[in-house]
Amino acid sequence: MSDGESMDAVSEEQAYVDRAYSRLDSLAAGYTRKLAEIRRQGGRGNPEELFQRDSFAADYEDHLARLSHVEHQLVLGRLDTESGDVGHIGRIGLRDEDRNVILLDWRAPQAEPFYQATALNPQGMVRRRHIQSRLRKVISVEDELLTSDTEATANLNLTGEGALMASLGSARQGHMGDIVATIQVEQDRIIRADSTGVLIVQGGPGTGKTAVALHRAAYLLYAHRNRLANSGVLILGPSPSFLSYISRVLPSLGESDVVSSTVADLLPGVTATGVDRPEVEEIKGRAVWVRIARRAVDYLQRPLTTPTTLRINSFDIELTPDVIAIGHARARRGDRPHNEARQSYARAVIEELVRKYLEVSDTEEQDWLKADIASNEQVRRAVNLCWLPATPTWLLEHLYAHPGLLKRLAPELSDDERALLERPRGSGFTEADIPILDELAELLGDVPAAESDDDSLESYASATLASMDLGGGIVTGRMLAERQRQGGRRLPLAERAAQDRTWAYGHVVVDEAQELSPLAWRMVARRVPSRSLTIVGDLDQRPSGAPEGGWRELLGPLASHMREEVLTISYRTPAAVLEEAEAAMNRRGISLRHPVNAVREVDRSLRYEELDVAIEQELAFLTAEYGEGQGLIAIISENPPAIDHPQIHTMTPREAKGLEFDSVIVDGTIAEPGDLYVAMTRPTQHLILTPGTEI
């Protein structure tokens, strides 16, 4: 385009962009008006009317929030078809008062050519135009002709290259931005892929895996709105800081009703307060815990070895091993979790005791007798000793605090490994404990509501355990009680799902998936019975390197549903930095399983400097490049220094996972090769190594 043509195109698009914003404003004004009307009516009316008004108000608020989130770059571009039709693509779909389309939602099937059409496969299009705007002002347009005589831009086949490069070269803000204006062909294919089964997206550093995963979530919410509106989407990330880093992407795509969590926060009611050493983490992540957990629950179901005499209403009644055996057999019928099956067990034992009671007494009245026996303190204690109600947290703490018991229940672990697990009660849980607790929760089930509401269970259990010399009290179904307390309130789906361990999500996205242990994968799989998952990660970024058997080996049972896509172009990391990161891995005897090609060369992107000098130079570079106070520097080190500066973040390689910065300084040698690879590939501009840093 000549300058004149470009100016014409800019003003032409400005007129269109103005029209789209004006419609956005009038929709927002409509919702604001309706909301004000509802609020004016206040608390008048019957409960039904109040509830209805509440729901409408919540809906209007959601709409308003959604409209405000899509304010930035509302219009993404336009497509011109062979037949002369023009369609504009937007962050959301918009229609005017007469239902005429102003903007096509980027996820609509008709918008696909905006991302997929190429000169070789124009899909009926003759031109694609990227529109870049700041606030509501169009600043440039970029046209790509899609006629068969157009040359492909470069060997990487980029679309909207100018807009893409501008976006990649801009200052990092500490929050990930969306890529909806410049999604590339290989990424779009993944975003729109079929929702069924387990889709693995393997991609090296900076290939856009996180971006793609989030855009896919938005796409699926659009394409399967009905199904997912009732079941929800869960996004799993490696750390709270990562979740905060990505938190703005989905709202900017008009979607916010999504649950995001780390594995550590996935079990409602339990908070992981500690972090294990890597060797302990590895032990706790092993699949063998499936068996250990089973045995731990079996340990709560004990046979009675010798008869015991119970004093009931001045009669001595003998509780014999066969009565307990009858109760056990009854409870094991059906495949119910331990705490739920316990009711059948207890009922059967009480029935047997009633029978024995009737033999020695001349009582005819049976109705009260059952209740009488069931509430007898001695009976309760004796009965429960042979089928002890328990919560997952109590049981795991108990296991860790009793080395002899752990040895009996976990013979697969060596003495040294078990010693690493020992700790006293009350030590708190770590992230690696969560999947074990989830495994136990699955086997134990909830403590039935009737009992969890009953304070006496808690005191009873403490007494029972004290009599067994097992230590502290038991936590009753607190989670359940909490949930019940909230029952009266109308909670949004995402909140309801997040609070429910047994919630079945419609789709689950797992990011940095190479990090999950075999046991964590089981925990994830339980949350998505439909097996509709998008799993993104990079095997080369695992601390200890890629496993021999690849993703199949990591995923365990989920692997039977998997298909794999590979992303090969790194958008983030400059070419020289990527080459050096690969060479560093080679020097440590590791050849990358999935090397990538960089789209960008950046001047002086790799240097050695003293830390102080590097900080000074990079701050000056950021100011010159983006303006005062703009851009971010990360100092990545096994022992990160404390530096108080708004543009400087310091962190360990593990904490740096998934994040990116304009400049990265790696300070000091990093032990694990995968961690080094992560650290070196974080910058969009410069990587600086301090002199003592061996790579």
Ligand SMILES: Nc1ncnc2c1ncn2[C@@H]1O[C@H](COP(=O)(O)OP(=O)(O)OP(=O)(O)O)[C@@H](O)[C@H]1O
């Ligand atoms: N099509 C695109 N248009 C604009 N920016 C893009 C595009 N694809 C990726 N990016 C940008 O490249 C950077 C890297 O993306 P992302 O963090 O998703 O990569 P990743 O594969 O998850 O990286 P890593 O595994 O190293 O964490 C981000 O800043 C992202 O916005």
